[in-house]
Amino acid sequence: MGPVLREYLVSEFMAAMGVPTTRALAAVATGDQVWREQGGLPGAVLTRVAAS
Structure with missing residues (x-):
């Protein structure tokens, strides 16, 4: 979940x-573990929207 929240903060800063x-649009925890170099992290999905 941490990397998803970090990505959200950076995109909001860029917009500002x-x-x-x-x-x-949404950051949702999946309930699954994602294995990275730091070990197991809580999985999450970041849904994005863009102007068309």
Whole structure:
């Protein structure tokens, strides 16, 4: 979940700075473990939207 929240914060910062970017619609925990270098992390999905 940590990397998803970090990505959300960076995209919101970019939008606040006037950089055209996608926006987060939802961040949802999956309940699954994702195995990375740090071991098992809580899985999550970030849903994004963009102007068309």
